[in-house]
Amino acid sequence: MKLHWLSIGLLAALSQDAGAFQVKRETTTPRDKLQYGVHYFDQKINHFPDDELFSQSNLSYGTFKQRYYFDSSYYKPGGPVYFIGGVILENRYYGASYPFKTSTTDELLFLTTNQTIADNAHFAQNAVFPGVNGSLTAPNTPWIVYGGSLAGAQTAASIKVYGDILYGGIASSAPIKVNVGYPEWYNPIQKYAPQDCVARINKIVDNFDLLVAKNHTKAIKQFKAFFGLESLTDHRDFAAAIADPIGNPGFYHLNTWQELNWNSSYGSRDFFYFCGNVSDIDAPEEHTQVDYILANYTNGEPWTGLGNYANYVKRHTLPLCSSGDYNSNECWGTQNATAWASIENSSSRSYLYTSCIEQGAYISAPKEGPSLLSRVVDTDYEQQWCRWAFPPGKYNTVPDTPDVDAYNDFGAFNFTADRLAFIDGDQDVWNDLCYHSNFAPARTSTDLHPELLITGAGHHWDSYGILNVEAEPQFIREAHKWEVKTVKKWLRDFDQWKVSKKLG
Ligand SMILES: *[C@@H]1O[C@H](CO)[C@@H](O)[C@H](O)[C@H]1NC(C)=O
Ligand SMILES: *[C@@H]1O[C@H](CO)[C@@H](O)[C@H](O)[C@H]1NC(C)=O
Ligand SMILES: *[C@@H]1O[C@H](CO)[C@@H](O)[C@H](O)[C@H]1NC(C)=O
Ligand SMILES: *[C@@H]1O[C@H](CO)[C@@H](O)[C@H](O)[C@H]1NC(C)=O
Ligand SMILES: *[C@@H]1O[C@H](CO)[C@@H](O)[C@H](O)[C@H]1NC(C)=O
Ligand SMILES: *[C@@H]1O[C@H](CO)[C@@H](O)[C@H](O)[C@H]1NC(C)=O
Ligand SMILES: *[C@@H]1O[C@H](CO)[C@@H](O)[C@H](O)[C@H]1NC(C)=O
Ligand SMILES: *[C@@H]1O[C@H](CO)[C@@H](O)[C@H](O)[C@H]1NC(C)=O
Ligand SMILES: *[C@@H]1O[C@H](CO)[C@@H](O)[C@H](O)[C@H]1NC(C)=O
Ligand SMILES: *[C@@H]1O[C@H](CO)[C@@H](O)[C@H](O)[C@H]1NC(C)=O
DSSP: BBBBOOOOTTTSSOOOOSTTOOOSSOOSOOOOOHHHHHHHHESSSOSSSTTTHTSSSSSOOOOOEEEEEOOTTTTTSSOOOSSEEEEOOOOOTSSGGOOOSSTTTGGGGOOSSHHHHHHHHHHHHHOTTTTTOSSTTTTTSSSSEETHHHHHHHHHHHHHHTTTOOOOOESSSSOOOOSSOOOOGGGHHHHHOOOHHHHHHHHHHHHHHHHTHHHHHHHHHHHHHHOTTTOOSSSHHHHHHHHHTTOOOSSSOOGGGGGGOTTTTTTTOOHHHHHHHOOTTTOOOHHHHGGGGTGGGGGGOOOHHHHHHHHIIIIGGGGSSTTTTTTSTTTTTOOOOOHHHHOOOOOOOOHHIIIIIIIIOOOOOOOSOOSSTTTTTTTTHHHHHHHHHHHOSSOOOOSSOOHHHHHHTGGGGGGOOTEEEEEEEOTTGGGGGTTTTTTOOOOOOSSSSEEEEEETTOTTTOOOOOOOOOOOHHHHHHHHHHHHHHHHHHHTTTHHHHHHHOOO
16 A cells, blocks of 8 residues: 555655765675665654643653664775765654554654654764764764655755754755645646546546536446445545545555656556556457446446446456455545544554644645546545544644644745755656645756756656666656765865854
8 A cells, every 4th residue: 555645665864865975885795785784763752842832741751763774885984074875764754763652642742844854953963873983973974865755845844944963955856835735636647647548537537526416326326336336435435446546635555657667666557557448449348338328427428438447446456455345444435433543553644644734735636627536535535534533632632724834834935945955856746746846936056056857757756766877767867967966066065164163
């Protein structure tokens, strides 16, 4: 299962640029084969002891073991002061770094952007690297932060708030301006996906929405049955389920447009297979026949591609629900409030929490224009999960609607900080929340505020690389070279910066 926006594979809240100062390595092991040992850092649960909101909780004064990894193969003792290598600090949000065994509303009090960026600064000031001869802490050593997706936004905020500690950063596909709803998620798919497929789905969605508007209950039931999903009584759950191959507000199973990648080792062709099926002109008659069954509801017009679409979902999507109980919480049924209230710590629960309190960006159907998701799905759909999952605690209450203003206070489309680079992809489903959004002002790049929009690229595609940069596809290759050059330029000014900050 995939979280709909976070690539949980990419937890790099902090990682230094490994390419900027390449020094010959002692080891002959190829870098992608190196195994990194896990280390633990004693991180503060609460960085703001004077803040009343946090300090009333009895968890406030503890620490937790935050995992990190590092690569010191580029480190050169006695060489330049710069730490040549990479550090990955696991985000407090996920996996084994999550401070608590459970995640009640009260325990989640500490899962905020402010606490997370404070983790980054505190780590950079205090981290130790066993086996490395010398102190590498910030700000005496230049720390360059890199992050993609949500970690990209945290990178941007880290540099903005802790620019006196963290020397610079690259924020890749970083959502910096959010609204409660995010129907624009579908825009790049609507615009760039194979258009025969898109047009067919748009029309089928229109037709389904017409059935709902007219309350043709019998036809709605029939329509659901084509997909084998008549058990999904909530129309929104059903709409999300059949959008599984495209992407939906919940947790989808197949790989979508978001999971495409320039390198097939990291990506998946699922989306194109799905579209190929929907628009298949050689489909067997048993599929195409289905297109005519509901034609009576559309003035005799067939629902072109419906049989193909339904067949694909039945054959390739439904089997991913292993219990076969499609209306259950493990599959596409989201209306069981008790199931949401389970306090087991998990990355999807952490992610939902951040959406509920400050990030919003609930995927929903567009209010106007063609749609790939039925318009029955609006922002209330996700908001109800917030209510069910996070009942008020003793110290912490989830707001009725995400406090997006607090999140946008870091700068939104006016986000700026010295030595903070923004890099995005113009085909990224999240791009309209990023620095290069279609809603953002025109951008101008400077050495202190560099920016790059990679043409044809998706969600933080620069995060993926192969050892031979020259062998990469042209725009990815050039993006990587640009990043290396950008950091190199910054590092040249580091001594001067240290003097200006009166550091030793
Ligand atoms: C903190 O308070 C909760 C009740 O609000 C209690 O269950 C828990 O044991 C307390 N934890 C500590 C470490 O005192
Ligand atoms: C650590 O580095 C210092 C300064 O470069 C050097 O004098 C010392 O010998 C090094 N120690 C080890 C154990 O390599
Ligand atoms: C939180 O859950 C993850 C898996 O979901 C687990 O690996 C981790 O140990 C848990 N954390 C704690 C502190 O129990
Ligand atoms: C839709 O029709 C069913 C009967 O077919 C009825 O029970 C239900 O109240 C109707 N819903 C709306 C919103 O009109
Ligand atoms: C994709 O990545 C793999 C693993 O890093 C690499 O072996 C392969 O050459 C890459 N393919 C392309 C087309 O870059
Ligand atoms: C239909 O989908 C299957 C499974 O993903 C894939 O193997 C097949 O190539 C697709 N067919 C077409 C015509 O795209
Ligand atoms: C469409 O409606 C006509 C007249 O009401 C009916 O005879 C026909 O069976 C219907 N066709 C389908 C496929 O339901
Ligand atoms: C709702 O979820 C709870 C907890 O997972 C489960 O025990 C219960 O059976 C579910 N109820 C229904 C109606 O599926
Ligand atoms: C985050 O911290 C800043 C101070 O650095 C404060 O102004 C802001 O209100 C905090 N945001 C939230 C949501 O608490
Ligand atoms: C961004 O800055 C411009 C010009 O200073 C201002 O007009 C606009 O309101 C700002 N936008 C936001 C979202 O703060």
